[in-house]
Amino acid sequence: MSANRVAPADQTRAILNDLVRQRRLMQREAADAGLLEATRLAIVYWQRQLSRSRAAEQQGAPQTAA
Secondary structure, X not given: OXXXXXOOHHHHHHHHHXXXXXXXXXXXXXXXXXXXHHHHHHHXXXXXHXXXXXXXXXXOOOEOOO
16 A cells, blocks of 8 residues: 555455454463564554544545455
């Protein structure tokens, strides 16, 4: 994805929801701390992407499929 394009908010939201669901499952199963941290960082990344997606949709910026 180029620096000027962002994934549509609905796709970004779906990715984020899946990551949150996976992390909750890993927490229940007492997963490795490193894996939990990696998933946390992925969630942070996709939260930022969702914020960018929403802003882009409001401004009419070009988007691309994730």
